[in-house]
Amino acid sequence: METFEVKAYGTHAAAGLLEPLHIERRKATPQDVEIDILYCGVCHSDLHTARNDWGGTRYPAVPGHEIVGRVAKVGRGVTKFKVGDLAAVGCMVDSCRECLSCRHDLEQYCIPGNTGTYNGRDKHLGGHTFGGYSEKIVVTEHFVLKVPANLDLAATAPLLCAGVTTWSPLRHWKVKKGSHVAVIGLGGLGHMAIKLAKALGADVTLFSRSPEKEKDALALGAGQVIISTDQKQMAEAKGKFDLIIDTIPYVHDINLYIPALTVSGTIVLVGYLGPLDPMLNTVPMILGRKSVAGSVIGGIAETQELLDFCGEHHIVSEIEVIKIQDINEAYERMLKSDVRYRFVIDMASLKNENAINPDFIH
Template sequence: MNTTQVKAFGAEASDADLIAMNIQRREVTDKDVEIEILYCGVCHSDLHTVRNDWGGAKYPAVPGHEIVGKVIKVGSGVTKLKVGDLAGVGCMVDSCHTCESCKQDLEQYCLTGFTGTYNGVDKHIGGHTFGGYSEKVVVDEHFVLKIPSNLNLAAVAPLLCAGITTWSPLRHWKVGKDSKVAVIGLGGLGHMAIKLVKGLGAHVTLFSRTPDKEKDALELGADAVVISTDNNQMKSVKGKFDLIIDTVPYVHHVNPYVTTLNINGTLVLVGYLGGLEPILQTVPMIMGRKSVAGSVIGGIAETQEMLDFCGEHNIVSEIEIIKMQEINEAYERMLKSDVRYRFVIDMASLKA
């Protein structure tokens, strides 16, 4: 298969900075869409992959799975998009299409494993996939999303990971106007959860460990803020919530939050991968049919639904735009939570 060389930014090893490099992209096949990348969001997963925090990172690693841009070429069999359209690519670029999950539009749970936008197996040209920290990308049309033209394109980018990661559980647990939802953690995921819950017309509360997030949360649309380190405040919301979206990306106590669920309530983990310490106490769960569940990103149909919903309700991320050359500094700032609330790379800087 023919390939073309494109400019990118990536890391050659887990302890190396990201630097300018060239990578190969395949030429467009019948069902492919080629996108000139205009903006790419910066996700914690990018950092974890580059630094091999989860193991299994392949180098050179070119991250980025919050991709938005313009279609510059389409294959002869493409019907979904045309040249000039605004398009997006999220965390997946392929799946088996035939398993029970894929048949239900749940490609994120593909039973053979979905192909990640980066660090996945490249079925076309061999090696591994490269993400959005690059000039352009070639993706099967099924995994390309249409972007509502009324939204700020740069601020749409984080919807393709942070947005869908919080939207999917809101839809699965059928959040509506009468729902009472809480969000744990106010970062890239948490701020999107608040906006989407408000868009759905539900009541939303932020759980925060410190009062310094209160003003921001209320400005983003939260109806209330509960300081989780304050026992009296925690007691005041006992048995209140139908759904809790837990966005915290590290080990933390889940048990205190379970007691704030109502009968049949669910706490869904979307931010943390690994063992829970201390372990779950089952008594509050058994005594109220409460659940602790997990969820990861969302299917392509669901992601398109989320983008269309955001277009109708004018919902985008709160972002700080950076140049590609500032990515290493941005990673260090991200580790300190020094971003409100998502970095987005202006890919025009890659040409510099």
């Protein structure tokens, strides 16, 4: 298969800084869309993959799966896009498209496994896929999304992961006007959960350990903030919520929040991967038919539904735009939660041939 070379930013080792490199992209097949990348969001998954925190990272690693750009070329079989259109790519660039999950528009749960935008198996070129920290990306049409023209492009990028990760459980558990929804944690995922649940008509509450988050939460659409370390406030929340979206990305005690669910209510984990500690106490679950669930991103149809909904309701992420040369510093700041609430890379900065930010020391 014919290829062409593009500039990118990535790393050759878990302990290495991200730095300029060149990668090969396939030339567009009849079903492909070639996209000039304008903006790419920065996700915790990018950092964890670059540093091999989850194991299995293949190097060189080029992260980035919150991609917004403009169509540069289309294959002759492409029908939904034309050159010049705005386009987006999220966390997947392919799946088997034949299994039960794929047939139900749940490509994120593809039984043989979907192809991640980065660090996935590249069935076209061999090796592994490279993400959006690059000039261009070539993706089969089915996995390319339309971007509403009225949205700020940079602030739209995080919708492709942070947005759909919270949208999917809101839709699956049928949140609507009058639903009572709580969000645990106010970060990249949490702030999107509040905005989206509010736009769906829900009564929204934030659980947080930090009283200083109250002003932001209320501005984003929460009607109340409950300080989770305050026993009185937690006791008053008993039996209140139909759905709790837990966005905390590290191990924590979810038993604290289960009493706040209504009968048949659900707490859904979207931030943390790994074993629970302390272990789950099933007593309040059994006595109240309460559920603990998990959810990851969304299918292609669901992601397009989200983008259309956000266009209709003028919803985007709260962002800080950075240059690609500042990505290593951004990773360190992200670990300290020093961003409100999502970094987005202006990929025009990739044209700068400078290596890394000389003022940054890892």
